[in-house]
Amino acid sequence: MTENSTGLVDKEDLRETLAEILDIDSEEITDDANFVDDLGVDSLMALEITVRLEKKYGVRMQENELVEVTSLNKTCRLLTEKLGGQP
């Protein structure tokens, strides 16, 4: 397992997915770039991210978990946990 992959969630694939959703270059989505402060994500786009990730990974995110969707690393960790892996 590489550092970019947990086996369940490929971080680079997630980066590309987020870049596609946010309509920005994947290079802008650094591991710790804050979605709101650094990438200008508003509440609607945050919901869009959540819905698209739920579809892609086949998971359901609870409302209290959405606060974790603030950066690539944190999102990757949350998805990995949801899929039953070790973050």
Added chain:
Amino acid sequence: MNSAGWVAVTGVGVVTPGGDDPSTARPGDPAPSSWFDTSSRLGRRGYRYLPPAAQYLLAAARRAVEDVVGLADVPAARRAAAVGSNNGAATLLAGMDHTLIEQDVEQLSPATAPFFAVNVLASRLCAEHGLKGFSLTLTSPLVAGLEAVEVGGRALAAGRADMVLAAATEDRLSDDAPRVGQSEQGAVVLVLRQVAAGRAAPPGTVGGCRVRTAFVPPGLVHDPAGARQVGRRITALIRAVTGTERPDLPVHLVTDESAVAGAVMTALGPDSVSSVQPSGAGCVTPLLRLARELCDPPRDDGDGRSLLVAADEGGNLAAAYVRPVRTPSTS
């Protein structure tokens, strides 16, 4: 002519599949969806989530304001928007219907969901141009764009704003819509400023106009007395914008083949009508015609002043007196 309801137009922006020049633009051109490239026209970071009609509106507004003088001096609270649209959200709503019927509400895209309300089409426009005075959305079939100019003019005259972006924007109808073949795509945006009596027109004025709209029950035209009533209504509109019922002006009529159109034509007098332009399924064509008369009036047709009349089968009527001068007179 007195100054009541007379507005100066200081900027014009047009975006259509048939081109962006007001003199040659065509909103009804059949075009592949790729005719408008969101990234190159507007940029990235979420513009693609806006409904096409909102994107066209933004692109046309950027063109309209790019050469406007003194816009930065107008406080945000004194800037406003009046936007007309008949079908700006139609395709989006049809798509939402399909999603709800075939899947469920959770499959709706959160980023596009707010646009189920047609008055949200102008939200990004207002944010981008700091339009905090008011934002009105007009939806009267065919005449909503002209109505936006009328409402904008009234707001300026009432002192509710110092600058109004008056617009029409439309998107293609969905494939199963009855009038899909008459779809309009694109937007027209006019920058309106007040012309105060006795004062010079704002810098950069490309012309001026005065618009009035009205509604008549379309069933009136089914008997001769009712048809004459429709005729009197359009005559009253013409008098309201020009000061006389029979102005010595080229008359351009944008309309359909309905009985209402026939009654309007009879009232105008067929010999008095210089041109008849078929209307589309939307409100862009009449406002585009107004923009064309402002920006590119016929050189062999008097001094460029003209009267634009619009009428549709539903009884929506409009008259616009257009004066394409660099410094419109107010007296």
